[in-house]
Amino acid sequence: xxxxxxxxxxxxxxxxxxxxxxxxxxxxxxxxxxxxxxxxxxxxxxxxxxxxxxxxxxxxxxxxxxxxxxxxxxxxxxxxxxxxxxxxxxxxxxxxxxxxxxxxxxxxxxxxxxxxxxxxxxxxxxxxxxxxxxxxxxxxxxxxxxxxxxxxxxxxxxxxxxxxxxxxxxxxxxxxxxxxxxxxxxxxxxxxxxxxxxxxxxxxxxxxxxxxxxxxxxxxxxxxxxxxxxxxxxxxxxxxxxxxxxxxxxxxxxxxxxxxxxxxxxxxxxxxxxxxxxxxxxxxxxxxxxxxxxxxxxxxxxxxxxxxxxxxxxxxxxxxxxxxxxxxxxxxxxxxxxxxxxxxxxxxxxxxxxxxxxxxxxxxxxxxxxxxxxxxxxxxxxxxxxxxxxxxxxxxxxxxxxxxxxxxxxxxxxxxxxxxxxxxxxxxxxxxxxxxxxxxxxxxxxxxxxxxxxxxxxxxxxxxxxxxxxxxxxxxxxxxxxxxxxxxxxxxxxxxxxxxxxxxxxxxxxxxxxxxxxxxxxxxxxxxxxxxxxxxxxxxxxxxxxxxxxxxxxxxxxxxxxxxxxxxxxxxxxxxxxxxxxxxxxxxxxxxxxxxxxxxxxxxxxxxxxxxxxxxxxxxxxxxxxxxxxxxxxxxxxxxxxxxxxxxxxxxxxxxxxxxxxxxxxxxxxxxxxxxxxxxxxxxxxxxxxxxxxxxxxxxxxxxx
Amino acid sequence: xxxxxxxxxxxxxxxxxxxxxxxxxxxxxxxxxxxxxxxxxxxxxxxxxxxxxxxxxxxxxxxxxxxxxxxxxxxxxxxxxxxxxxxxxxxxxxxxxxxxxxxxxxxxxxxxxxxxxxxxxxxxxxxxxxxxxxxxxxxxxxxxxxxxxxxxxxxxxxxxxxxxxxxxxxxxxxxxxxxxxxxxxxxxxxxxxxxxxxxxxxxxxxxxxxxxxxxxxxxxxxxxxxxxxxxxxxxxxxxxx
Numbered sequence: 001x002x003x004x005x006x007x008x009x010x011x012x013x014x015x016x017x018x019x020x021x022x023x024x025x026x027x028x029x030x031x032x033x034x035x036x037x038x039x040x041x042x043x044x045x046x047x048x049x050x051x052x053x054x055x056x057x058x059x060x061x062x063x064x065x066x067x068x069x070x071x072x073x074x075x076x077x078x079x080x081x082x083x084x085x086x087x088x089x090x091x092x093x094x095x096x097x098x099x100x101x102x103x104x105x106x107x108x109x110x111x112x113x114x115x116x117x118x119x120x121x122x123x124x125x126x127x128x129x130x131x132x133x134x135x136x137x138x139x140x141x142x143x144x145x146x147x148x149x150x151x152x153x154x155x156x157x158x159x160x161x162x163x164x165x166x167x168x169x170x171x172x173x174x175x176x177x178x179x180x181x182x183x184x185x186x187x188x189x190x191x192x193x194x195x196x197x198x199x200x201x202x203x204x205x206x207x208x209x210x211x212x213x214x215x216x217x218x219x220x221x222x223x224x225x226x227x228x229x230x231x232x233x234x235x236x237x238x239x240x241x242x243x244x245x246x247x248x249x250x251x252x253x254x255x256x257x258x259x260x261x262x263x264x265x266x267x268x269x270x271x272x273x274x275x276x277x278x279x280x281x282x283x284x285x286x287x288x289x290x291x292x293x294x295x296x297x298x299x300x301x302x303x304x305x306x307x308x309x310x311x312x313x314x315x316x317x318x319x320x321x322x323x324x325x326x327x328x329x330x331x332x333x334x335x336x337x338x339x340x341x342x343x344x345x346x347x348x349x350x351x352x353x354x355x356x357x358x359x360x361x362x363x364x365x366x367x368x369x370x371x372x373x374x375x376x377x378x379x380x381x382x383x384x385x386x387x388x389x390x391x392x393x394x395x396x397x398x399x400x401x402x403x404x405x406x407x408x409x410x411x412x413x414x415x416x417x418x419x420x421x422x423x424x425x426x427x428x429x430x431x432x433x434x435x436x437x438x439x440x441x442x443x444x445x446x447x448x449x450x451x452x453x454x455x456x457x458x459x460x461x462x463x464x465x466x467x468x469x470x471x472x473x474x475x476x477x478x479x480x481x482x483x484x485x486x487x488x489x490x491x492x493x494x495x496x497x498x499x500x501x502x503x504x505x506x507x508x509x510x511x512x513x514x515x516x517x518x519x520x521x522x523x524x525x526x527x528x529x530x531x532x533x534x535x536x537x538x539x540x541x542x543x544x545x546x547x548x549x550x551x552x553x554x555x556x557x558x559x560x561x562x563x564x565x566x567x568x569x570x571x572x573x574x575x576x577x578x579x580x581x582x583x584x585x586x587x588x589x590x591x592x593x594x595x596x597x598x599x600x601x602x603x604x605x606x607x608x609x610x611x612x613x614x615x616x617x618x619x620x621x622x623x624x625x626x627x628x629x630x631x632x633x634x635x636x637x638x639x640x641x642x643x644x645x646x647x648x649x650x651x652x653x654x655x656x657x658x659x660x661x662x663x664x665x666x667x668x669x670x671x672x673x674x675x676x677x678x679x680x681x682x683x684x685x686x687x688x689x690x691x692x693x694x695x696x697x698x699x700x701x702x703x704x705x
Numbered sequence: 706x707x708x709x710x711x712x713x714x715x716x717x718x719x720x721x722x723x724x725x726x727x728x729x730x731x732x733x734x735x736x737x738x739x740x741x742x743x744x745x746x747x748x749x750x751x752x753x754x755x756x757x758x759x760x761x762x763x764x765x766x767x768x769x770x771x772x773x774x775x776x777x778x779x780x781x782x783x784x785x786x787x788x789x790x791x792x793x794x795x796x797x798x799x800x801x802x803x804x805x806x807x808x809x810x811x812x813x814x815x816x817x818x819x820x821x822x823x824x825x826x827x828x829x830x831x832x833x834x835x836x837x838x839x840x841x842x843x844x845x846x847x848x849x850x851x852x853x854x855x856x857x858x859x860x861x862x863x864x865x866x867x868x869x870x871x872x873x874x875x876x877x878x879x880x881x882x883x884x885x886x887x888x889x890x891x892x893x894x895x896x897x898x899x900x901x902x903x904x905x906x907x908x909x910x911x912x913x914x915x916x917x918x919x920x921x922x923x924x925x926x927x928x929x930x931x932x933x934x935x936x937x938x939x940x941x942x943x944x945x946x
Binding site: 002003004006007010011014295296298299300301302303304305306307309388389390400 | 730764767769770789790793794796797798800802804808810812813817818820821822824825826
C-alpha cells in the first residue's frame with residue numbers, strides 16, 4: 001500500500017468516532033433507500049407476476065342478481081376479452097371452542113371447468129367436489145389465524161340457512177391479496193375469511209340457481225376502461241348493478257397500490273434528508289481536517305505530489321465513509337426489508353413474497369452515498385488543492401475581523417469579551433454560521449416530522465374512536481330498514497339510544513372529474529356520531545344539500561355553492577346547498593360525503609317510480625343504527641336478541657376496538673350475524689319511508705352559483 | 706532534470722530576484738533583487754537575521770514559491786517560466802527538503818515517512834537503504850512519537866535524500882537540536898553531498914556551521930550583503946556550536 005494510503009487508513013481509524021457518526025447518518029439514507037426501493041420492487045414484481053399468472057381481471061361489477069347468460073352479452077361489448085360470472089355471498093361462521101363468530105365471504109368456484117379469471121391457487125388440499133356441497137377452500141391467512149387444518153369442520157349461516165362446511169383446500173386468489181371485512185379499520189384474519197365453494201353448491205345455498213352476483217372481465221389491449229364500464233353499467237342496471245369499477249377501485253388492488261405509492265414517497269422523502277445532513281457533516285469534518293493538515297499538505301506538495309493527488313487523497317477519505325455507509329446501510333436495509341416484507345406477508349396474501357434486493361438498488365444506494373459524501377468533500381478538496389506549498393507550510397495569516405452591525409449591537413448590549421468573540425466569529429463566517437443553523441434546523445425538523453407521526457396517529461384515533469364514534473354498538477343491515485328496525489332495537493334491554501345512518505355507494509362527478517365514494521346520511525339531531533373538522537370542532541350538517549370533506553372537494557374541484565344539484569344517473573335530482581369543510585378525512589372506509597337525513601330534500605325527474613317528480617320526501621333510512629349502551633351494557637346478549645328480531649343483520653360491532661387502551665381483546669366483542677332476508681321475506685319489509693336512492697350509482701354535481 | 710550533479714557547473718543562477726508578500730493588508734518586500742550563482746555539488750550556507758530573505762530564497766529556488774520578478778535557472782531550466790505542473794515535477798525529481806521541525810507525518814513509521822517520497826520519485830533508493838545511510842536502520846518501524854528530536858531529523862534527511870535529489874534545501878535543520886545531535890545531522894548532510902554529489906543549501910543562525918560550507922552568503926534586508934568562499938571546508942565533527 002502506498003504511504004499516503006496508509007496515512008488515509010490510519011486517519012480513518014484515528015477519527016473513527018466522527019467517521020462512524022457520519023457513516024451512520026449516510027447509512028440511514030442508504031438503508032431507507034434500499035428498504036423502500038427493494039420492498040417496492042419485490043412487491044411490484046410479485047404482484048405483477050401473480051396478476052399475470054392468475055389472470056387478475058381488469059373490471060369488476062357487483063349486482064343483486066343476474067342470469068348467468070348476462071356474461072355472453074357482456075362478452076359482446078367491444079374491448080372485452082374475457083368475462084366470468086360468479087356468486088359472492090357473506091356468511092357467518094361459528095368457530096369452535098366458544099369463540100366469537102367470524103365472517104366469511106364465500107365465492108363460487110366452477111367445479112367443471114378451469115376458472116378463466118382471478119384463478120385460485122391451491123396451497124394445500126384439493127378443490128371442492130361437485131358431489132359434496134359442504135366442501136370449501138379457505139384462504140390461507142384465515143386458516144392459519146384460527147389454527148384450522150384441512151378437514152376442519154365449521155358451521156356457517158349462508159343466506160339464512162345453517163350449513164356444515166368442511167375445509168378441503170387452502171388457497172389464495174389475486175382479488176383477495178388484501179382483504180378487510182366491511183366496516184373494519186384494519187384487517188383481522190381471525191375474524192374474516194375468504195371461502196371458495198362449488199358453484200352449484202353456492203347457487204343452491206343462496207337460491208340463485210343459474211344466477212350470478214358478480215362479473216369479472218379483462219380488456220383487450222387499448223380498450224377504453226371507461227367505455228366498457230359505461231356499457232356494463234347499462235347492461236347490469238336492471239339487475240341491481242352497483243356500478244362496475246376498474247382495478248384502481250378494487251379494494252385489494254387499491255390498498256396494494258396505495259402501499260406502493262407510500263413506499264415510493266418514502267424513497268423520495270427520507271433518504272434526501274439524511275443525504276443532505278451527511279453532506280454537511282462531511283463538509284465540516286473534512287474542512288476542519290484540511291485546516292489542521294495545512295502544513296502537511298504543503299509538505300507533500302513540496303515532495304512533488306500533484307494537486308490532483310492531494311485532492312484525490314481527501315476525496316478518498318469521503319468515499320471511504322460512503323463505502324462504510326453503503327455496507328452498513330445495505331445490511332440494515334436488507335434486514336429491515338426482510339422484516340417489512342414479512343409484515344406485508346401478514347396483510348397481503350401472495351403465493352410467495354420474498355424480499356429480493358437487486359444489485360442495481362445497492363449500486364444506486366452506493367452512488368447516492370458517494371455523491372453525497374463527494375459533494376461534502378468538494379469544498380475541502382478545493383481548499384487543499386488551492387494551497388500553494390510555501391503558503392501551506394507557513395502558519396495561516398490571522399483572519400480579518402471587522403466591526404459590523406452585529407458587533408455594534410453587542411457593544412450596546414454590553415457583551416463580555418467572550419461574547420464579542422462569539423459574535424465576531426458568527427459574523428466573520430456567515431455562510432458557515434448559516435449552514436450550521438440550517439443543519440440544526442433540519443435535524444430538528446426531522447425529529448418533529450418523525451415524532452408527529454405518533455402524535456397524529458394518536459390524535460386521529462382519539463378523534464375517530466372517542467369524539468366521532470360515541471356509540472357502543474353498530475348494527476349493519478344488508479338492506480335498508482325502516483323505523484321499525486330502530487324501534488325494535490330500542491326495545492332491547494340496556495339500549496339507551498338508537499340512531500340511524502345510511503351509507504350509499506356512489507360515483508360523484510363534477511365536470512370531467514369523478515370519484516367513487518359513499519354518501520353517509522344521518523339525522524340532523526344525531527348525537528352518536530359526530531363530524532370533526534381539522535381544528536377539532538364539531539360540525540353540524542347543513543340543513544340540505546351535500547357536505548364534502550375538503551379532500552374530496554379538492555379531488556372533484558368543487559367549491560361551496562349557494563345551490564347545487566346532485567344529478568342522478570337516471571335523471572333524478574337532489575337539490576340543495578353544496579358545501580365543503582375542513583373535515584378530517586375519516587379513517588377506515590367511512591364515507592367522506594355526508595347527506596342530511598330527516599330534512600326535506602327534493603328528488604326530481606324520477607322515472608323509476610320511487611317518488612313523484614317534484615315531490616318532497618322524508619328520509620328515514622336505518623341501514624346502520626348506532627346504539628348507545630349504559631356502562632357494562634355490552635355484556636347483553638345482543639346477538640341472541642337481535643338474531644331473533646332481524647334475520648337480515650349483516651354485522652354488529654362494537655366501537656373502540658381496544659386499540660387505544662392496548663386491550664388484547666375488544667372491550668365490546670364483535671358480534672356478527674348475517675342472516676339475509678330471503679326473496680320471500682323481502683316483500684314484507686317496509687320500504688315505504690326509504691327512497692331507493694341506493695339505486696343512484698352516479699351523481700353529477702352541478703354547481704349553479 | 707534529475708539526479709545529483711557534481712560537474713562544477715552552476716546548479717542555480719539567479720539575477721534580480723525579488724519577492725513581495727501581501728499578508729492581509731500589509732505588504733512585505735522579502736527579496737530586493739538577489740543575484741546569485743550556486744555551483745553544483747557544493748555545500749552553501751545562508752546566514753542572516755530573521756526576515757532577511759533566506760527562507761524566501763530557499764522556497765523560490767526549491768520551486769515552492771514564485772518570485773515577483775527576476776530570473777532563476779536550475780541548470781538550463783527556467784524555473785520562472787514553469788507552470789504549476791512543471792514545478793511539481795521539478796520538486797519531485799530534483800529537490801529534497803529538510804525543515805527545522807522535521808515535519809514527519811505522525812501516523813506513519815520512519816520507513817513509511819521515507820516511502821512517502823520514494824512512492825513518487827523516478828529513481829529512488831530503497832527506504833531501508835536511505836535509513837541505513839542516516840544510521841536508523843534499526844528504528845525503521847518506529848513512529849515519530851517514539852523517536853528523539855535528532856532521530857526524527859535524521860528520518861527527515863533520509864526522506865529528503867531517498868530520491869537522490871540534485872539539490873538538498875535545508876531550512877535550519879539543526880535549529881531545534883543540541884550540539885551532539887546537530888553535528889550528527891550535519892554529518893549525514895555532508896555524506897549525502899560527498900557520496901551522491903548533491904548540492905546542499907543550508908539556512909542557519911549558527912555561524913559555526915559556516916565553517917563546513919564551500920560558500921557562505923550573508924543576507925541583510927532581502928539582499929546578499931556579502932559572499933565568503935571557503936577554500937578548505939572543515940568536517941562537520943569539527944564544527945563549533
